[in-house]
Amino acid sequence: MIRRNTIQCALVLEAVNKLRCHATADEIYDVLVQEHPTISRGTVYRNLQRLCEMGEIRKREIPGGADRFDHLCSNHYxxxxxxxxxxxxxxxxxxxxxxxxxxxxxxxxxxxxxxxxxxxxxxxxxxx
CATH class of the missing domain: 3.30.1490 (Dna Ligase; domain 1)
Structure with missing residues (x-):
């Protein structure tokens, strides 16, 4: 299945790259909804997953905390x-x-x- 790039996906990627702080999905949503009040939490979550699958960002599972999203895709600690x-x-x-x-x-x-x-x-x- 061919996936097309969407405006929402680009906005989510831009937010992750702009934050540069290992943000949670909720933190990314909170930033996006300020400028794009019609964006849904589900849209942000789906696009974060999609960006991970595409290799544009990486999900970091943090023991004892929420998953974080990293703009750096290289292996690091x-x-x-x-x-x-x-x-x-x-x-x-x-x-x-x-x-x-x-x-x-x-x-x-x-x-x-x-x-x-x-x-x-x-x-x-x-x-x-």
């Missing part, structure tokens, strides 16, 4: 603030073959990995 929940990129080389160091695989066939470090962001740290 993240840190999540345990106080405010914000997600940040980590400046660290991606270890592509880290799975080879797993000793007990329990029969798993590993297809990749995501690592999210935990900590306290500078803004939250300054409040304490």
């Amino acid at each position: 993240h840190a999540r603030c345990v106080k405010c929940g914000c997600v940040f990129d980590v400046d660290m080389e991606y270890i592509a073959d880290i799975e080879k160091f797993i000793k007990d695989t329990h029969g798993f066939e590993f297809t990749g990995h995501d690592i999210v470090f935990k900590g306290i962001c500078p803004e939250c740290k300054s409040k304490t």
Whole structure:
């Protein structure tokens, strides 16, 4: 099936690229609805999924939090603030073959990995 580019899809991609903050679907919707009050939450969710499938953005599953959408599609690691929940990129080389160091695989066939470090962001740290 050929999918055509829609204005809504372009708006969602533009919002993700503009935010550059690992936004949740709800945060992306909140930004879009300010300028486009007729856009529905469902439209935003569908287009986020579509953009992920097209490889334009990446969905980042964050343990203990909502999925985030990343404008960077390259493999990289993240840190999540345990106080405010914000997600940040980590400046660290991606270890592509880290799975080879797993000793007990329990029969798993590993297809990749995501690592999210935990900590306290500078803004939250300054409040304490």
